[in-house]
Amino acid sequence: MALPLPLGLTHSEVAFVAEMELVTVVPRQRLESIDLLSGKTPPLRPPHRADLPLWLALLLKKQRRANIVPPPWLHPASLADIVHRETKVHPHAFSEPMPTASRARQSQPGYAGRIGGGDSSEVILSPPFRSNCTSAAPAGYLPYHWLEVAEVLITHASDDLGGNTSEIRGLLRDLVEVRAAKMRDSAETLGAEGQGGVVSLRGVGAMELAENRGFVLGVVDGVRKIGGAVETARREKEEEMDLGGGDGGRGGYGGDGDSDDDMGI
Amino acid sequence: MPYYDIDSILTDAEKIPCTFQLDIPDLGYLDNTPNQPLKAGTKVNLPLWLAEMLVIANTGGPDNKTFVTFDLPRALGNDVIQALKADPRAVPLRDQSAHFYGLATHMMDLSEEQELGSVLRKTFVTRAAEISLHARKVGGVSTKGKGKEEGSNLGIGGAGEEFLRGLDEWERKLFRKAHDGAKSGKEWMDSIKKN
Numbered sequence: 001m002a003l004p005l006p007l008g009l010t011h012s013e014v015a016f017v018a019e020m021e022l023v024t025v026v027p028r029q030r031l032e033s034i035d036l037l038s039g040k041t042p043p044l045r046p047p048h049r050a051d052l053p054l055w056l057a058l059l060l061k062k063q064r065r066a067n068i069v070p071p072p073w074l075h076p077a078s079l080a081d082i083v084h085r086e087t088k089v090h091p092h093a094f095s096e097p098m099p100t101a102s103r104a105r106q107s108q109p110g111y112a113g114r115i116g117g118g119d120s121s122e123v124i125l126s127p128p129f130r131s132n133c134t135s136a137a138p139a140g141y142l143p144y145h146w147l148e149v150a151e152v153l154i155t156h157a158s159d160d161l162g163g164n165t166s167e168i169r170g171l172l173r174d175l176v177e178v179r180a181a182k183m184r185d186s187a188e189t190l191g192a193e194g195q196g197g198v199v200s201l202r203g204v205g206a207m208e209l210a211e212n213r214g215f216v217l218g219v220v221d222g223v224r225k226i227g228g229a230v231e232t233a234r235r236e237k238e239e240e241m242d243l244g245g246g247d248g249g250r251g252g253y254g255g256d257g258d259s260d261d262d263m264g265i
Numbered sequence: 266m267p268y269y270d271i272d273s274i275l276t277d278a279e280k281i282p283c284t285f286q287l288d289i290p291d292l293g294y295l296d297n298t299p300n301q302p303l304k305a306g307t308k309v310n311l312p313l314w315l316a317e318m319l320v321i322a323n324t325g326g327p328d329n330k331t332f333v334t335f336d337l338p339r340a341l342g343n344d345v346i347q348a349l350k351a352d353p354r355a356v357p358l359r360d361q362s363a364h365f366y367g368l369a370t371h372m373m374d375l376s377e378e379q380e381l382g383s384v385l386r387k388t389f390v391t392r393a394a395e396i397s398l399h400a401r402k403v404g405g406v407s408t409k410g411k412g413k414e415e416g417s418n419l420g421i422g423g424a425g426e427e428f429l430r431g432l433d434e435w436e437r438k439l440f441r442k443a444h445d446g447a448k449s450g451k452e453w454m455d456s457i458k459k460n
């Protein structure tokens with residue numbers, strides 16, 4: 001009532017944040033390094049690829065100064081693979097989030113480590129700074145901002161996507177629908193007895209969270225209110241039993257029993 | 266829950282059937298017999314806020330009786346619960362009570378009905394999934410979030426509208442939230458194409 005704004009980020013805010021993702025571009029013109037708040041951009045030398053923030057890449061794209069290299073996961077084959085996994089292999093879970101970038105260790109054959117894992121100054125973990133949407137990203141996984149980046153690239157850089165925009169668009173629609181259905185079903189598992197009412201949202205994208213936040217929170221809140229009466233009754237009963245047992249053994253130390261309970265919770 | 270929560274106030278006004286346990290002078294008008302005492306054993310429908318107090322308090326007499334005993338209102342009666350067990354989606358909860366869940370949680374506070382709790386929980390989540398489905402499908406960009414007044418564009422005909430009409434207040438709020446989410450998602454999609 002006091003705050004008309006909904007909880008969490010709205011769609012446009014999520015889309016704004018997503019523009020911080022790095023994408024790979026192939027420049028057509030030379031451009032010196034720009035000193036941005038987020039750090040210096042790499043200098044652009046025409047035949048060489050470079051990683052730029054999405055907003056800058058889009059700007060250059062609109063001015064025809066650069067072409068965007070689509071991330072590998074946006075390839076139709078990769079998307080089809082993900083759709084297959086979401087529908088056939090794991091019909092009840094969201095597909096895995098993108099793994100942390102890793103590389104085979106040369107010192108220990110057969111083992112792999114995070115890139116920069118040994119050197120703490122170089123650990124790159126959180127989404128805007130991980131190159132999830134550059135051409136170096138692995139195929140077959142969806143990054144956190146998959147829907148936003150994909151939609152923007154389809155709309156503004158469709159000629160860079162290899163001419164099968166409609167196929168990509170169709171696959172994206174499939175993904176959105178499949179995952180929305182899972183989000184709906186997750187509401188039903190919330191009510192199952194003895195599950196503790198926890199749903200795993202691992203692998204869910206930012207835009208999907210923005211869309212379903214209100215609904216999921218509403219369901220959780222409703223279940224909590226319905227279960228509240230039963231829960232209080234159960235807790236009271238347990239407390240009574242505790243106190244009853246305590247009276248026999250510990251005499252007047254009933255108060256101690258209470259504080260132990262609180263610690264347990 | 267805020268003090269001026271209108272839904273909570275309206276829930277408190279729901280009537281539940283109570284039986285008086287003792288004679289009370291000058292309250293006969295509650296049973297359409299003015300100028301006479303209200304007899305013990307008379308059944309009167311009392312609003313929830315009053316009944317709650319009378320059920321909890323006791324008369325202080327030697328037998329420690331409470332003023333009234335109450336039954337579950339018809340909205341939570343056996344036939345409704347059985348119908349909910351059979352198919353939660355098929356029961357128009359609004360016809361039972363506009364504040365069905367609010368009433369039910371209040372009643373569960375007062376009486377320990379284990380079964381009622383689990384039936385309600387199942388009902389709520391099953392219907393929530395259905396609500397979410399409708400919220401995504403209904404209407405395009407609609408005015409004031411009242412999507413349910415507009416016809417659907419994806420072939421959900423009369424059955425869907427019938428279901429939406431049967432939502433109680435909690436479920437309407439949920440529908441509103443789900444619909445707002447889906448709607449702003451659509452608006453965002455459209456906004457990409459513009460700039």
